[in-house]
Amino acid sequence: MNKKTNSMMVVMLVAALILSACGTAANASSSTSVSSISSQINGAGSTFALPVYSDWTYTYQSVNPSVTLNYQGIGSGGGKKGIIDNTLDFAGSDAVLSAEEYAAGKDLQMYPTLAGAVVPIYNIEGVSQILVLDGVVLAGIYNATITKWNDPAIAALNPGVSLPDASITAVHRSDGSGTTEIFTNALSAFSADWKANVGASTSVEWPVDKAGTGIGGKGNQGVAAAVQNTPDSIGYVELSYAIANNITFADMINKAGNKVTASADTLASAMNDFAGSFTDQLTNTIVDGPGATSWPIAGYTYLILHTSSMTDCTKAKNLLDFFKWALTDPTAAKHAADLGYSVLPDAVRTQVLAKMGEVTCNGTTVLSNP
Amino acid sequence: MERSKSVVNRRQTAAWLKRIRLLLHYGDRPWNVLTIGMAVLVILLMLSIGILLWVDSGQARSILGLGFLKPTSNASWNPVSGNFQAWPFIYGTLATSLVSLILAVPISLGVAVFLAELCPEWLRLPLGWLFELLAAIPSVVYGLWGIFVFLPGVVEPVGSFLSSTLGSVPGLSLFFHGPIPGSGASLLAASLVLSIMITPTIAAIARDVFLAVPVTQREASLALGATRWETIWKVLIPYGLSGILGAVILGLGRALGETMAVTMVVGNSTGGSLSLMRPGYTMSSIIANEFAEAVTVLHSQALIEIGLILFIMTLVLNILARLLVWRVGRGMPKEARA
Numbered sequence: 235m236n237k238k239t240n241s242m243m244v245v246m247l248v249a250a251l252i253l254s255a256c257g258t259a260a261n262a263s264s265s266t267s268v269s270s271i272s273s274q275i276n277g278a279g280s281t282f283a284l285p286v287y288s289d290w291t292y293t294y295q296s297v298n299p300s301v302t303l304n305y306q307g308i309g310s311g312g313g314k315k316g317i318i319d320n321t322l323d324f325a326g327s328d329a330v331l332s333a334e335e336y337a338a339g340k341d342l343q344m345y346p347t348l349a350g351a352v353v354p355i356y357n358i359e360g361v362s363q364i365l366v367l368d369g370v371v372l373a374g375i376y377n378a379t380i381t382k383w384n385d386p387a388i389a390a391l392n393p394g395v396s397l398p399d400a401s402i403t404a405v406h407r408s409d410g411s412g413t414t415e416i417f418t419n420a421l422s423a424f425s426a427d428w429k430a431n432v433g434a435s436t437s438v439e440w441p442v443d444k445a446g447t448g449i450g451g452k453g454n455q456g457v458a459a460a461v462q463n464t465p466d467s468i469g470y471v472e473l474s475y476a477i478a479n480n481i482t483f484a485d486m487i488n489k490a491g492n493k494v495t496a497s498a499d500t501l502a503s504a505m506n507d508f509a510g511s512f513t514d515q516l517t518n519t520i521v522d523g524p525g526a527t528s529w530p531i532a533g534y535t536y537l538i539l540h541t542s543s544m545t546d547c548t549k550a551k552n553l554l555d556f557f558k559w560a561l562t563d564p565t566a567a568k569h570a571a572d573l574g575y576s577v578l579p580d581a582v583r584t585q586v587l588a589k590m591g592e593v594t595c596n597g598t599t600v601l602s603n604p
Numbered sequence: 605m606e607r608s609k610s611v612v613n614r615r616q617t618a619a620w621l622k623r624i625r626l627l628l629h630y631g632d633r634p635w636n637v638l639t640i641g642m643a644v645l646v647i648l649l650m651l652s653i654g655i656l657l658w659v660d661s662g663q664a665r666s667i668l669g670l671g672f673l674k675p676t677s678n679a680s681w682n683p684v685s686g687n688f689q690a691w692p693f694i695y696g697t698l699a700t701s702l703v704s705l706i707l708a709v710p711i712s713l714g715v716a717v718f719l720a721e722l723c724p725e726w727l728r729l730p731l732g733w734l735f736e737l738l739a740a741i742p743s744v745v746y747g748l749w750g751i752f753v754f755l756p757g758v759v760e761p762v763g764s765f766l767s768s769t770l771g772s773v774p775g776l777s778l779f780f781h782g783p784i785p786g787s788g789a790s791l792l793a794a795s796l797v798l799s800i801m802i803t804p805t806i807a808a809i810a811r812d813v814f815l816a817v818p819v820t821q822r823e824a825s826l827a828l829g830a831t832r833w834e835t836i837w838k839v840l841i842p843y844g845l846s847g848i849l850g851a852v853i854l855g856l857g858r859a860l861g862e863t864m865a866v867t868m869v870v871g872n873s874t875g876g877s878l879s880l881m882r883p884g885y886t887m888s889s890i891i892a893n894e895f896a897e898a899v900t901v902l903h904s905q906a907l908i909e910i911g912l913i914l915f916i917m918t919l920v921l922n923i924l925a926r927l928l929v930w931r932v933g934r935g936m937p938k939e940a941r942a
Contacts, residue, residue: 311897
């Protein structure tokens with residue numbers, strides 16, 4: 235064996251040793267951290283819910299200082315993957331789990347925790363009044379079948395507003411998001427055409443892109459900036475974002491035929507409309523509700539937990555106590571409303587708490603009185 | 605007793621010192637092993653990234669097949685129905701990188717020649733610093749500046765002008781037909797922002813290449829009666845050609861992979877128009893945009909496959925560029941090769 239191959243062998247050996255050492259070290263550290271700091275609870279997922287979850291985990295420090303919660307907005311997809319792989323204690327998701335994901339995660343359960351509204355924002359030259367839209371018009375605009383602002387369908391909803399003869403640029407989210415899922419869910423409810431040809435998801439194939447009149451913006455701020463910079467454009471953002479940035483948003487005519495403005499109250503009305511129609515998995519869409527004051531473009535964000543395979547019972551109790559506090563405490567509700575979200579109305583909350591009461595740890599119920 | 609103990613101690617210390625000295629003296633071997641190990645680690649890392657991308661996109665590759673890569677004017681990217689074609693993103697990445705290179709290379713060479721040859725001595729250093737500072741600006745800042753200043757102020761008027769002139773020329777109209785959106789977000793905007801971002805990279809390296817040209821070469825040329833312009837054009841640039849090509853490759857690498865600034869200005873439309881005036885999409889942008897919230901397996905795998913294509917594309921382009929540099933460098937004196 236000559237010198238060169240000899241040293242190469244040594245190198246390979248060293249590299250292999252380093253790699254294997256890294257592997258074992260990582261495993262060891264993760265298992266010790268789980269057992270030694272049991273009060274550290276890790277969650278991640280939906281960015282839609284991030285502002286509220288961050289606020290809640292921070293506020294909860296003063297309620298129960300011994301519990302540390304940590305929530306990261308890595309996206310619903312990442313959250314679902316994390317809870318299935320058992321790398322998270324809880325996950326946040328705007329999208330519901332698929333049948334395969336339920337099978338892979340074995341004992342997963344979804345719980346709605348909050349609802350958020352999505353609002354249309356616009357920038358039309360020469361129009362300062364608050365615009366009124368309805369579902370058919372909104373779907374028509376994003377379907378590229380309504381292409382001018384002075385279209386008779388829009389004019390009929392806005393008497394007294396002088397709408398220009400200008401082409402509509404439709405702005406949508408370029409990044410996958412729960413906001414888009416809620417918005418496209420609503421468009422699917424408004425228009426059978428949309429439901430058949432486009433559908434609803436965190437990102438979809440926009441007909442306006444095909445028609446050449448669509449623009450994608452990244453995040454709420456990207457959409458808002460594109461609408462602000464593009465004359466005669468329309469877009470959609472979360473109500474919380476519009477409130478925080480003082481952006482004027484359009485009113486909608488809801489299913490009952492009434493003009494409604496997005497707010498915590500109209501959001502709660504939408505939730506009440508569908509309180510009796512939850513699936514066994516406790517999921518539901520709340521778009522286009524029939525109530526007199528229901529905001530039509532709304533959606534739940536969910537918490538995902540393992541219902542029977544949690545083994546650290548102190549941690550499980552801390553986790554459920556936190557979410558019980560979040561769902562019932564008036565301070566938590568007020569903070570959520572300030573951020574433009576709405577907590578669950580009574581009719582929904584009782585069902586969610588009842589389901590949380592079914593969670594067991596090593597065979598015993600975790601919440602004593604849900 | 606006391607005394608003998610201290611003697612033993614002293615002897616032990618001396619023995620230790622000797623051992624350390626020996627280790628340092630014969631340190632070549634361990635040092636070699638260490639450096640080779642580091643080099644091997646880099647190769648392993650590269651391989652593992654490639655393998656990971658290949659394995660994690662397996663399902664998408666078998667379901668979507670070669671149709672995923674097919675150039676088509678009516679490409680589909682539909683997460684709801686699970687229909688994915690990557691052509692608009694491949695086109696967007698290639699088009700924006702190419703156009704930005706075409707714009708940036710002459711400008712950077714001009715800057716480099718000025719800094720290395722024509723600039724007064726006292727201005728050289730501060731100007732060089734300023735230019736290097738441009739390269740240090742985070743890309744998200746370029747994106748923000750693009751959205752609020754550059755796009756409405758420069759790109760939109762330029763785009764309107766181009767689409768109204770070149771947009772009706774047969775042949776060119778395919779790449780220049782308008783209208784450009786009012787916000788300016790388009791493939792053109794991405795190309796222009798990219799060209800600004802890669803100019804300092806190319807210019808800084810090209811300047812160093814010019815500065816490395818031996819003074820004797822310049823003096824010889826001038827002594828033969830060449831003008832300054834002839835010296836630059838016929839001596840400096842041919843002498844440094846392989847180094848300049850290397851600089852261009854680095855710029856291309858940055859343009860291909862740039863994500864944040866491009867995502868913010870490219871318009872993010874999967875419409876798949878070939879025109880530079882229309883909103884488009886790039887490979888890195890679609891991954892950055894959709895990966896976090898890709899809820900179906902096929903969707904995330906299709907995104908990973910795009911990552912794989914980008915990985916292979918960068919690799920192939922780099923190899924081709926290396927070959928080019930090598931070919932050009934063969935006819936050069938040894939110290940001029942990059």
